[in-house]
Every structure is written in C-alpha cells, then in structure tokens.
Amino acid sequence: MILTLLIGLPLLGALAVILFPATKAKLVALWGAGIPLIWNIWLFSQFDLGNSHFQWGESATWLPVLGLNYELGIDGLGLLMVALNTFLTWIAIYSARPDVDRPRLFYFLMLLTSSVISGAFLAQNFLLFFLFYEACLIPLYLLINIWGGERRSYAATKFLIYTAISGALILIGGFGLLWLGGAENFSYAALAKTSLPVQKQVLLLLPLAIGFGIKVPMVPLHTWLPDTYVAASTPVAIMLGGVLAKLGTYGLLRFGFSLLPDGWAVIAPWIAIWAAMTIIYCAFLAIVQRDIKRMVAYSSVSHMGYVLLGSAAGNDLSLSGCIAQMVAHGLVLAILFNLVGLIEAKVGSRELDQLNGLMNPVRGLPFVSATLLLGAMSSAGIPGLVSFAAEFAVFQGSYRVFHWQALMGVVGTGLTAVYFVILLNRTCFGRLDNQRAYFPKVSFNEKAPALILVTVIIALGVQPNWLFRWSEPREVKAIEIVPRNQQTVTLEDIGGLLLGSTEAPKIVD
Amino acid sequence: MTAPLPPSTHPHADVIHRLEAGGSMLPDTPENLMQIIGIYKAYAVPMDFYWRDLLYIGERVFLEPLPFFKYFLSKPYLDRHNTYAGDQSTLRVWRGRGEAHPELMEFIDKGVSGRRLPRLLHHLGHDRINMEFAEACMRSMFWHEDINPKFNAYLYTEAYKTAADKAIKAYFKGNIAMLGLYKLFPEMFLEQVRQRSYYANLGLFWEVMAPVFFEMSDIYDEGGFKGVPDAMEFLVNGIFAVAGRPIYHHVYIGDECFEIIPKSAGFTWLYEAALPYVEAIFYRTTPFRGTKSYDAQMQQVPRDQADFHYGILYADVFPVGSAGIPPTLLMHDMMRFLPPYLEEYYHQHCRGEDDQLIQLGITFQRSMYNVTSAVIQALRAALYYPLDDSNPEHLMANRRFFEAQMDRLTRSEARLRDIQTADYR
Numbered sequence: 001m002i003l004t005l006l007i008g009l010p011l012l013g014a015l016a017v018i019l020f021p022a023t024k025a026k027l028v029a030l031w032g033a034g035i036p037l038i039w040n041i042w043l044f045s046q047f048d049l050g051n052s053h054f055q056w057g058e059s060a061t062w063l064p065v066l067g068l069n070y071e072l073g074i075d076g077l078g079l080l081m082v083a084l085n086t087f088l089t090w091i092a093i094y095s096a097r098p099d100v101d102r103p104r105l106f107y108f109l110m111l112l113t114s115s116v117i118s119g120a121f122l123a124q125n126f127l128l129f130f131l132f133y134e135a136c137l138i139p140l141y142l143l144i145n146i147w148g149g150e151r152r153s154y155a156a157t158k159f160l161i162y163t164a165i166s167g168a169l170i171l172i173g174g175f176g177l178l179w180l181g182g183a184e185n186f187s188y189a190a191l192a193k194t195s196l197p198v199q200k201q202v203l204l205l206l207p208l209a210i211g212f213g214i215k216v217p218m219v220p221l222h223t224w225l226p227d228t229y230v231a232a233s234t235p236v237a238i239m240l241g242g243v244l245a246k247l248g249t250y251g252l253l254r255f256g257f258s259l260l261p262d263g264w265a266v267i268a269p270w271i272a273i274w275a276a277m278t279i280i281y282c283a284f285l286a287i288v289q290r291d292i293k294r295m296v297a298y299s300s301v302s303h304m305g306y307v308l309l310g311s312a313a314g315n316d317l318s319l320s321g322c323i324a325q326m327v328a329h330g331l332v333l334a335i336l337f338n339l340v341g342l343i344e345a346k347v348g349s350r351e352l353d354q355l356n357g358l359m360n361p362v363r364g365l366p367f368v369s370a371t372l373l374l375g376a377m378s379s380a381g382i383p384g385l386v387s388f389a390a391e392f393a394v395f396q397g398s399y400r401v402f403h404w405q406a407l408m409g410v411v412g413t414g415l416t417a418v419y420f421v422i423l424l425n426r427t428c429f430g431r432l433d434n435q436r437a438y439f440p441k442v443s444f445n446e447k448a449p450a451l452i453l454v455t456v457i458i459a460l461g462v463q464p465n466w467l468f469r470w471s472e473p474r475e476v477k478a479i480e481i482v483p484r485n486q487q488t489v490t491l492e493d494i495g496g497l498l499l500g501s502t503e504a505p506k507i508v509d
Numbered sequence: 510m511t512a513p514l515p516p517s518t519h520p521h522a523d524v525i526h527r528l529e530a531g532g533s534m535l536p537d538t539p540e541n542l543m544q545i546i547g548i549y550k551a552y553a554v555p556m557d558f559y560w561r562d563l564l565y566i567g568e569r570v571f572l573e574p575l576p577f578f579k580y581f582l583s584k585p586y587l588d589r590h591n592t593y594a595g596d597q598s599t600l601r602v603w604r605g606r607g608e609a610h611p612e613l614m615e616f617i618d619k620g621v622s623g624r625r626l627p628r629l630l631h632h633l634g635h636d637r638i639n640m641e642f643a644e645a646c647m648r649s650m651f652w653h654e655d656i657n658p659k660f661n662a663y664l665y666t667e668a669y670k671t672a673a674d675k676a677i678k679a680y681f682k683g684n685i686a687m688l689g690l691y692k693l694f695p696e697m698f699l700e701q702v703r704q705r706s707y708y709a710n711l712g713l714f715w716e717v718m719a720p721v722f723f724e725m726s727d728i729y730d731e732g733g734f735k736g737v738p739d740a741m742e743f744l745v746n747g748i749f750a751v752a753g754r755p756i757y758h759h760v761y762i763g764d765e766c767f768e769i770i771p772k773s774a775g776f777t778w779l780y781e782a783a784l785p786y787v788e789a790i791f792y793r794t795t796p797f798r799g800t801k802s803y804d805a806q807m808q809q810v811p812r813d814q815a816d817f818h819y820g821i822l823y824a825d826v827f828p829v830g831s832a833g834i835p836p837t838l839l840m841h842d843m844m845r846f847l848p849p850y851l852e853e854y855y856h857q858h859c860r861g862e863d864d865q866l867i868q869l870g871i872t873f874q875r876s877m878y879n880v881t882s883a884v885i886q887a888l889r890a891a892l893y894y895p896l897d898d899s900n901p902e903h904l905m906a907n908r909r910f911f912e913a914q915m916d917r918l919t920r921s922e923a924r925l926r927d928i929q930t931a932d933y934r
Binding site: 363434438441 | 825826827859860863864866867927934
C-alpha cells in the first residue's frame with residue numbers, strides 16, 4: 001500500500017475536487033496534491049540507501065493471460081522521479097490562475113495526470129508502465145485543448161499524434177522483449193532474466209529509443225514540443241516540461257540501459273552524438289526565438305540532451321549526473337514556465353520586442369525578474385545552483401567516454417548563457433516603456449511557487465548530495481549490467497546488426 | 510475669443526486653443542485640480558527647507574572646504590522670516606507664516622520614524638529633506654549659463670571679482686594654506702563663489718514660491734479654486750506681484766556683510782531667477798543619471814546646450830523612480846508631506862501604496878505643466894497682447910507665441926500628450 005498511495009492519493013484528490021464546490025476546487029486540489037507530496041517526503045526518510053533493489057514491492061495478479069500484473073516497486077531513480085512529479089504537481093496547481101475556467105474539471109485532470117505519471121514511475125511491469133504511459137495522454141490532451149492559448153487544438157492534436165506514435169513504438173519494443181527473450185510475463189524481473197544476443201538487443205533498442213526519443217524529445221522528433229509548450233497554460237506546461245519529458249529518459253534508462261545493456265553499449269556512441277546534436281541545435285533555435293515561452297521550450301529540449309548524453313556514457317558519474325539533471329531540469333523548467341506565465345499574465349505579451357525594463361522596482365516586476373535571472377543562471381550551470389553539479393557530473397562522466405560529444409555539451413551551456421542573456425537583457429533590463437507599464441502587481445500567492453522553487457534550487461545547489469545520494473544504489477546495479485569497456489562501433493556494424501549479416505561486436509572485458 | 514482666428518494647425522492645436530481661451534496646458538478637470546494642488550502643498554514643505562538652506566549655504570557656509578554640515582540648517586535660518594509672508598513681513602503678499610512650516614519643523618525634529626534621534630542619525634539614515642535635489646537644480650541653472658545672460662555676464666565683471674576677492678580673503682583670514690591656494694588658483698575660488706551666487710539666486714526664487722504653494726493649498730481646502738485655470742491665474746498673479754524682487758548675493762563673515770552681488774545690480778526675480786529656472790529645470794537639465802546610458806558619441810547627448818531636453822516636462826518618471834537621482838529625491842521628499850486626499854487617491858490607482866512614488870512623480874509633472882503654463886501666460890501678458898484683444902493681428906501674434914512655445918513640446922519625449930488623459934499615472 002505504501003506505493004499504491006502515491007497513485008491513489010492524487011486520484012482520491014481528483015475525485016474530491018469533483019465533489020466540492022467549484023470555488024473550493026483549487027484548495028481541494030492543493031490538498032489532493034499536497035498529501036501525496038508529504039507522503040513522498042516521508043518515503044525519503046524510510047528509503048534504504050544501502051539497498052540497490054526495488055523497495056516496498058507490491059504485487060497483485062491482474063490479467064495473467066496477457067502477462068499484465070499490478071506490480072509496483074521503487075528504487076532511487078523512481079523515488080526521485082515520483083518526488084519530482086508530486087512536487088511539481090503541487091507547484092503547478094498553485095501556479096494556476098484563480099479564475100481558471102471550469103476549475104473542477106481542470107484540477108481533476110491535473111491530479112489524474114499526476115496519478116498516472118506516478119504510476120508509470122512506480123510500475124514494475126512493462127504493460128502496466130505502458131498503460132500508465134498512455135493514460136496520461138488523455139488528461140493532458142484535454143488540458144491543452146481546453147485551457148490552452150492560441151492554436152491549442154493544433155498543438156493538442158500534434159501532441160496526441162506524436163505521443164501515440166511514441167507509445168506504439170514502445171509497445172513494439174516491449175513485445176519484442178517478451179517474445180524474443182522468452183520471458184514468462186512483462187514484469188521487469190522476468191524481462192531482466194532474459195538473455196538476448198546483442199544483435200537483437202540493438203534491434204529492440206531502435207523502436208524504444210525512437211519511442212522514448214519522441215517523448216524526451218530529441219531532434220528531429222521534437223517538433224511537437226514547442227507548439228505544445230507554448231499553447232499549454234502555465235500549470236500544464238510545468239507538468240509537460242517538468243515531469244512528462246522525464247518519462248522519456250526514464251524509459252530509456254529503465255528499458256534501454258538496464259534491460260538491454262549490450263545493445264545499449266553498441267548504440268551508445270550514436271546516442272551521444274544524437275544528444276550533442278540536440279543540445280547544440282536546440283540551443284541555436286532558442287537563440288533566435290522572439291517568444292520567451294518558445295525560447296524556454298527549446299532550452300528544455302536542449303537540456304534534455306544532457307540527460308541523454310549522461311545515460312549514453314553509462315558510467316557511475318555520468319549516470320549520477322544524468323539522474324540529477326532530470327530533477328534539476330524539472331525544477332528549472334518549472335520556475336521558468338511559472339515566471340514566463342506570470343510575465344504573460346501581467347504584461348500581456350511574451351514577445352522580446354515588447355518586453356523591457358521589468359526589473360524596475362516600482363512599476364516593473366522586480367521579483368519575477370530576479371527569480372527569472374536565478375532560474376536562467378541555474379539553467380546555464382552557474383555554481384551554487386542545482387544544475388551545476390548535475391551538468392558537471394554529466395560532462396565529467398561522459399568526457400571519459402565521448403570526448404567530443406561532452407565538449408559539445410559544454411558549448412551548449414555557453415549557448416544557454418547566450419540565449420538567457422538575450423532574454424534577460426531584453427526582458428528585465430533597459431527602460432520600462434512609459435506607455436505600457438501599468439502592470440498589476442504580483443501578489444504573494446503568485447510569488448509563492450517561484451519562491452519555493454528558488455529555495456529548492458539553491459538548497460540542492462549548495463548541497464547536491466541531497467540530490468545525488470538517492471540514485472547511487474541503482475547506479476551501482478546498473479553499472480554491473482553495462483559492459484565497462486568501450487567498443488568501437490561503426491555505421492557498418494549497426495547496419496550489419498540490423499540486417500543480420502555480420503557478427504555482433506564482442507564485448508571485451 | 511478665438512473666433513476671429515482660424516483653427517491652429519499645430520500638432521498641439523487643442524492645447525493652443527485652450528491657452529488662447531485663458532486656460533492651462535493641463536486639462537481643466539476636478540481630478541487634475543485636486544492632484545496639482547495636493548502636490549503643490551507636498552512640494553511647498555521641502556521647498557521651505559530648500560530656500561532656507563540654499564541661502565544658508567550661499568551666505569554662511571560659503572567656501573567651507575569640507576562642508577559636511579551644510580544640510581544641518583541653523584536655527585536662525587529656520588526662524589528666518591519669509592520676505593513675502595508672515596506677520597513680520599513688510600512686503601507681505603501671501604498669508605502664510607514667516608518661519609519654517611510646522612510640518613517641516615516636526616519632520617526635522619522627529620523624521621518619518623517619529624523618534625527624536627540625534628540629527629546626524631536622521632541625516633545618515635536619509636530621514637531628512639534631500640537637499641541634493643535643490644543643489645542639482647542650482648547646478649543645472651549654473652551650467653546652462655546661456656539662459657541667464659545678464660546675470661551670468663555680471664559674474665565675470667571686475668566689480669564681481671573685486672567683491673568676491675574681498676569676501677574670499679575675509680573668509681580665509683589667518684588660513685595660510687587656503688590663502689596660498691587662492692593665490693595659486695584664483696579662478697578655482699572665483700568659480701566656487703559664482704556657484705554660491707547661484708545658491709543665493711535659487712534660494713531667493715524658492716523663497717517666493719513656497720508661500721505661493723502653501724496659500725494655493727489653503728485656498729483649495731477652503732473651496733476657493735473652481736478649476737485648473739483658477740490655479741494657473743493665481744500663479745500668474747503671484748509672478749507679477751514679485752516680478753521685480755531683487756536678486757542678490759550677500760555673504761556674512763562674522764558680523765560683516767559682503768555684497769558679492771548687491772541689490773543695486775538690478776537683477777530681478779522674474780528675469781534672472783524665475784525664467785532661467787523654468788528653462789533650466791523644466792526644459793533642459795541634464796540626462797538623469799541612472800535612467801539609461803546616454804552615449805555622447807551616438808549623439809544621444811546634444812552638443813548644444815539649447816538642445817537639451819531632459820527637464821521635468823520630458824522626464825520619463827517610471828525609470829526615474831527607480832534610481833537615486835535628483836527628481837526621485839524630490840519625489841521622496843514630497844511623499845512625506847502628501848495631503849490625505851492625495852494619498853487616498855493614489856491608493857485607488859495602479860499599485861496603490863507600492864507605486865505611490867511614481868504616481869506622485871507624474872502628478873508633479875502635471876503640476877509643472879501648469880506652472881509652465883502660468884509662465885507662458887505671464888510672458889504673453891508681458892510681451893504680447895491680452896487674450897481678449899479685438900485686433901486679429903494681435904491675436905495672431907499671441908498665437909505665434911503660443912505655437913513657438915508648443916514647438917518645444919513636440920518632441921516624442923515630451924509628456925504634453927500624456928497629461929491630456931487621466932490614464933497617465
């Protein structure tokens with residue numbers, strides 16, 4: 001029941017929202033998101049750091065014919081991801097405008113999304129994971145389509161199509177794992193016992209990598225993301241960027257890295273190149289944006305590249321960094337979307353050409369500007385803030401294996417500084433426009449989410465061990481699976497593997 | 510009255526027609542009247558300090574090499590009777606008291622905190638009247654020397670130099686070091702004395718304006734003004750009432766008075782103080798420090814002083830309110846003495862108490878457009894024709910004058926268009 005509560009409590013909260021009057025919807029939703037968060041915090045205190053296996057396992061037979069059972073468990077990675085989900089759900093609900101239309105339905109869907117995302121992170125059965133993974137599309141589609149901004153229908157449909165394709169590819173990968181490996185059901189434990197030849201592993205990794213790559217997303221599968229993030233309202237954008245994107249990297253780590261380690265070792269160099277391309281390409285795209293929300297969206301894609309880079313390198317340090325970066329990315333993106341949403345609500349524009357002088361202490365948005373500056377600094381990897389340790393670990397870990405790709409990642413942080421300097425310089429500094437500067441002031445309730453996020457960003461930046469320690473047991477196990485020695489894999493090797501005409505490269509100990 | 514003339518085609522034709530009808534550049538609305546009178550009152554209290562301290566510095570502090578205590582106004586200067594107000598005034602024009610205003614006295618005593626602390630602590634905590642604003646105005650008048658040709662020329666005459674030399678030698682009597690420096694750099698000392706003459710000039714100007722504003726506030730409280738033109742008319746009458754006041758600079762060293770600029774030099778309040786003041790402070794000043802970067806190489810700062818346009822009539826009060834620069838200091842000073850009705854008005858708009866400083870800055874800008882209107886009408890009355898003149902040529906001459914004045918406010922930076930609406934806050 002310990003883990004079921006993490007899924008069930010938000011679901012109960014969602015039902016409670018429906019039962020209470022609309023005027024109380026936000027309050028009830030905050031409780032509905034707050035109780036699982038408190039529960040999650042308590043779990044941190046109970047988590048056995050010395051145990052590298054899944055903890056608090058729960059199991060119930062559901063549809064044994066299909067190999068589908070209700071199996072839950074949690075390790076360091078899962079714990080952090082669920083914590084990120086519960087925390088950002090609470091922040092997202094707090095960030096919602098008080099006058100949101102149809103509040104009961106809105107908060108119901110937000111809590112439902114949170115519940116199924118937690119389910120995906122906790123699942124110990126591939127089909128169960130898949131059900132949760134697909135289930136979150138429905139509330140998110142509605143959240144984008146009903147409460148979104150301009151072109152919301154287009155964005156919601158695009159999101160649905162892309163993620164449905166992603167789901168189909170992942171399902172193919174999952175069935176492949178079962179059928180080719182001969183596992184008796186879809187439980188992770190059963191799938192882990194299978195021993196597939198590297199050739200088949202690579203074949204299975206292709207649909208999984210593309211499927212999860214859409215979710216992350218990676219270039220060139222990313223085109224749904226800017227449209228969706230921009231069209232989504234602030235709370236939904238926080239959920240999308242802060243939590244949902246992590247399902248992609250979580251899936252890659254859980255199914256690609258952990259279950260198909262030999263195949264992962266083969267395709268890792270290509271994934272690293274893919275990550276570097278994503279980092280640089282999306283950073284350049286962010287630089288040329290005029291809409292600050294779109295700029296943050298491209299920044300998000302670019303920074304997810306670091307996660308992929310760390311997972312490709314697959315050593316202890318890079319994996320620690322990779323997992324920490326998933327959390328850091330979620331926190332930073334949440335604060336950036338929250339602040340961009342505030343700017344849009346107060347100023348009425350997200351266009352760089354129209355924003356100026358918001359740092360003005362009397363008539364501007366000084367708190368928003370100051371926290372935006374801090375969020376941007378964190379994103380650019382300034383020491384003392386959460387992203388620094390995560391990005392540093394990713395670079396240091398991945399440089400041991402992929403020199404050039406890691407260096408491209410470092411260049412990416414430089415480019416991050418470039419587009420955020422553009423954003424801050426145009427938005428916060430300069431002269432406040434006399435004709436437009438009649439913005440309503442930002443109330444404490446509007447400031448509170450950013451204040452909380454700033455506190456967490458600084459706390460984890462000053463003491464990164466609070467972030468890194470949880471994922472260490474899982475990595476130790478993961479490192480035992482992945483071959484330590486790097487092998488050279490050429491495009492011909494990959495082609496050969498796919499066509500089955502050459503022998504798989506041998507892993508040299 | 511404007512019937513004999515065709516409508517003006519000037520970009521500010523609506524304002525020109527209003528001036529021709531005896532109105533102000535500021536639209537005649539009860540809200541505008543309430544705002545400008547309220548701010549005049551809030552301005553008058555610090556101004557009562559400004560003029561006293563400016564005269565104190567010009568007359569007593571004089572060339573003190575380390576004038577740390579120049580803002581610590583001595584009691585005789587606080588008790589000094591205004592020349593045109595108070596029971597002891599022989600030239601009394603306005604009804605207010607002669608000594609420093611009671612609100613000012615209370616503020617000097619207790620500050621905003623309401624606690625009686627040593628004066629130095631009030632000073633260091635900026636719980637005081639910000640004389641820096643007054644000095645910035647003085648420097649602006651001093652620097653834009655072309656706007657006061659007669660007065661300025663006198664500062665370079667032999668008579669002035671001789672009087673200054675006497676005063677310098679008397680002030681540093683027995684101080685070999687300073688006298689030695691004077692011997693080596695006489696021009697430097699003379700330039701300092703010229704600056705002190707501008708202290709006196711501005712002090713004498715504001716000595717007149719402070720009781721005018723106090724009385725306007727009193728009249729409004731009694732229900733006396735019916736509209737903005739009434740308030741402007743009061744200012745015009747006030748200007749003419751004291752137009753001939755002598756502008757002089759006396760220095761007191763011990764018991765002896767040194768007449769650096771004697772009253773007999775013939776300088777008058779209207780031409781050597783009021784008009785240069787309006788030109789320097791309302792129209793020109795210098796780029797406000799801290800508001801933006803002015804790149805001289807990009808021609809953002811004019812080469813010619815006549816092209817400066819950083820005065821209060823052009824000021825962008827939003828960023829100004831964010832930096833510790835002269836207009837902001839005045840705004841801080843005024844905020845302490847706002848009448849309750851104006852405070853309540855600000856609470857109802859924009860961000861209420863949070864951006865009161867900006868709101869009152871814009872009210873101040875509105876009020877200065879009204880003062881400028883009074884000056885324009887006074888000049889029109891002095892140099893041109895009555896508004897109800899029956900001769901169309903005379904009316905056309907008046908219009909040309911008004912249009913020439915409005916030409917200075919067609920720059921994009923000028924706020925004349927903004928103050929036409931109530932939304933500009």
